[in-house]
Amino acid sequence: MKQFDAEILENRELAEDYFEMFLSWPDGVRVPFPGQVVSFRVDRSITPFLRRPFALASFQRETRVASVIYHVRGPATIRMSEKRKGDVIDTLGPRGFYFQLGKERNALLVGGGVGTGPMVFAANWLAAKGFTPRLILGYRHGGLVPQLDLLPLVRLSICTDDGSHGFRGTTVNFLESLSPDEIDDAFVWACGPNPMLKAAHFWAHPQGIPCKVSLEEVMACGVGACVGCTVETTDDRKTARVCTEGPVFASEVIRWT
């Protein structure tokens, strides 16, 4: 993990209030993996006061360009959306445990809202390794569905709550609709709102399908010092810091409430 000024190469709107910001990734900063996060100090003002963590949405090894997909929903992300090509942003990262492969080969990647970015990163990363991942993304309505750069091997399924685009229903409703063949040798990686992650866990776990989830919590330091971003766990630790022991956890480790 390093602190560096990243140059903004592009900052574009993908869907209603969803933006993708592309950043130069300096030499000497470690190559990031899907699930890892960066935190930005958006500017030097004292409100908002804290850095903002974001999971990476892409990384191009050849050009060393990384990106994050973010939802414009408060003062920090409004200011991020106003940044232009050539501006720099104070960046800390890459940080945290990433999604790691087990022995299963059938990737079911579930994302929604701001969880879109890391699942797109994971899908392209797996496709580059020869997998044919299913990328299942959920949105409230069609206006929120982003334009995404996906490798040809990625099989995209869009779900909307109102049926205005793709499958009508939640991402987990979509998982439930898959045939036994389609979930053979499967594993689930998920990132998005907590109810989605919980539902993905309770779909996968009873069937013995390994499920990993990437969690979001309010963070202060983002480096493990403040112990503010904890979640309750089912193991001896009782709690774990999302920034340090996460953000990616095996879903059975989380105490779902």
Next chain:
Amino acid sequence: MDLRFRLRDAIFSTPVGVASGTFGYAKEYDGLVDYRRIGAVYTKAITPEPRVGNPSPRLVETPAGMLNSIGLANVGVRAFIEHKMPFLRKIPSLVIVNVAGALDSDYEQVVEALEGVEGVDGFEINVSCPNVKHGGLALGTDPRLVAGITKSLRARTKKPLILKLSPNVTDIALMAEAAEAEGADAVSCINTLVGMVIDLKTKRPVLPFGTGGLSGPAILPVAVAAVYKVSRRVKIPVIGIGGITKWEDAVQHLLAGASSVQVGSGTFANPKLAEEVNDGLLAWAWEEGLTSLEDFHAFCR
């Protein structure tokens, strides 16, 4: 110019330290900071036994600040000695262990366990945590209790003993006087202020126990006023904490009467804050021709 500050055998090589609870056990910031430019690391509060801390959410951002309700989550004194001290011993900063507990005996146990440990340069006694039900803030709001704990710990340590005071009292200087009378070497002020944020969606407080501790730039003037008041009422040094997010803020603390400062939650936004504050205030002192802490303290007398 000599802004070094001494407490017993401990010499603070720079006037800027990093406050307890905002810097973990120092290793968390390894690779991001230059410890040579951090005078002292005040560790996460240590209790006799490990503590998991409070339920989440533990943090909420506020105008120019934040509330925390961590609840003294820490590894406990044994694991601290075994797993955290080896790194702390290696860094050039002084290591001041922040000590917390529910009962007087908790504080005594921690100080006794650490008194002989190499690399522990002093103790900061947390009688001001707003996020635990017993000890903490309750202890720090009664001068008789502050006197009692100071006396008892003074008998147990020859190392620097600093009492960390709460602003959540009518007269903070009363607590400082009580600590001074029983042999404290310094007081640090201020700990966080009690605050609350209510969520309009749930119509209930965001934090699990309702209130949390307010820190950040919002509390700078409260902290400066407390340092000003306390430094007039006691002869022992005052360590200023609260609201520092740039070197000018630290200068205000020193001018108000502080002999040293700690940067706190400002480090969350800017890991290099302590170093930048240190460099900025030294440069300013040089330009202004202030060569000692006495020079700083001369103006607001």
